[in-house]
Amino acid sequence: IWSAALVVVPEMTLAVEVLSVQAGPTDEDGIYFMDATVRLDAPIVAVRHVVTHLCDHKDALPYFTYCRIFEISGRTAWSYAVVDAPLLQPRDYTIVSTVLQNLRPNGTGVYRTQWRRVTDKGPPPRPGFVRLPFNEGSWTLLPRDGGQRTELHYHVRCGSGGAVPGWAAGHVSGITLPEYMKTLERLAQSEERAGRVVAPSAYPGAGVRVQALDAVLPAAKA
Numbered sequence: 001i002w003s004a005a006l007v008v009v010p011e012m013t014l015a016v017e018v019l020s021v022q023a024g025p026t027d028e029d030g031i032y033f034m035d036a037t038v039r040l041d042a043p044i045v046a047v048r049h050v051v052t053h054l055c056d057h058k059d060a061l062p063y064f065t066y067c068r069i070f071e072i073s074g075r076t077a078w079s080y081a082v083v084d085a086p087l088l089q090p091r092d093y094t095i096v097s098t099v100l101q102n103l104r105p106n107g108t109g110v111y112r113t114q115w116r117r118v119t120d121k122g123p124p125p126r127p128g129f130v131r132l133p134f135n136e137g138s139w140t141l142l143p144r145d146g147g148q149r150t151e152l153h154y155h156v157r158c159g160s161g162g163a164v165p166g167w168a169a170g171h172v173s174g175i176t177l178p179e180y181m182k183t184l185e186r187l188a189q190s191e192e193r194a195g196r197v198v199a200p201s202a203y204p205g206a207g208v209r210v211q212a213l214d215a216v217l218p219a220a221k222a
Contacts, residue, residue, distance in 0.1 A: 017039040021174055033156065034154070044143045067079065075100075080213060094119070100114060102202075111140070
């Protein structure tokens, strides 16, 4: 993961193409994986902008109730998030994300970033929350149609924690992937129309909002 004003825009056509997706349990107990390749009807600079500003769009992402980037150093950012899905205890985690390859300032090239869970930063485990035992993955964005469309490669390995088996979590992730990618496409289109897309620069964190974590974090719902 690397406040936008509300704007009203015309109805947008969503044309996500799921080119491939594989998801399921791994050999490690409780950990599932997903590898997906999709094509989005949005410019690569806009998709990159959304990927680097996911915390600013948490209200558009299913079940995210808290998300903050609290530190950036060079190509690396640390963030803390809470996911509160129905019928489950809320999950939380801290990850460190590193930009491996950035777009050129003119918007050409390839964008690659990876993340992994960390325990040396962020809040300690909290009552009422299940701390994800494992969370790592990557985004790779490639330009298509002269950069006006984007091919996105999404890889994730995650442990849900608690009593949720890896095969079940992987199955649900595979089913919900198209809707998640449609949300990214919709956000990229709307951010571009609103003129909020930050052009790539030599510093990958340019324009990314860094906020200190709340001194008292929201408690788990009763």
